[in-house]
Amino acid sequence: MIPTFRTVSRVATTLGLSLAGLLAVSLPIRGAIPSANAAALAPGVASSNAPFHLRLEKSEPSKGAVLDASPTVIRLFFSLPPEMAVTAIKLSDAADNAITLSAPRRGAGAKDPVEADVKQALAAGAYTVSWKTSSKDGHPIKGDFTFTVKSAGN
Secondary structure, three states: OOOOHHHHHHHHHHOOOOHHHHHHHHOOOOOOOOHHHHHHHHHHHHHHHHHHOOOEEEEEOOOOOEEOOOOOEEEEEEOOOOOHHHOEEEEEEOOOOEEOEOOOEEOOOOOOOEEEEEOOOOOOEEEEEEEEEEOOOOOEEEEEEEEEEOOOOO
16 A cells, blocks of 8 residues: 555654655655555654754854843854755844844854844844744744843944
């Protein structure tokens, strides 16, 4: 029996894998994999791929930080190099007004952070950084965090 797209998609979702990630593991196996075999193989796939998923490791400013001065740059450190073509960083104030940032950029090193310059000095208050990106296997991730500026300007 050949598994349907719906069956394969459910297995991927149940295991927290992207469909592309599950298929990438399955494609080298020649021939069709019956549904039962795919489900039996999937737990091993999930445990062996877990350390290889893209995730945010830290940020500058950090989540919940209280800063004495306005930051000049937002830095996001990921576990793996993200796909920059789909990476976005947004900064907003407590009233959800957008703050202008430069386009995200990243150095060539595997551990280089994604950075975006803050184009203006921030007033005292709470701010939210929202970000989204994807790993090479197409698995999208997103998140947000807040920080506070105690004093206006730099």
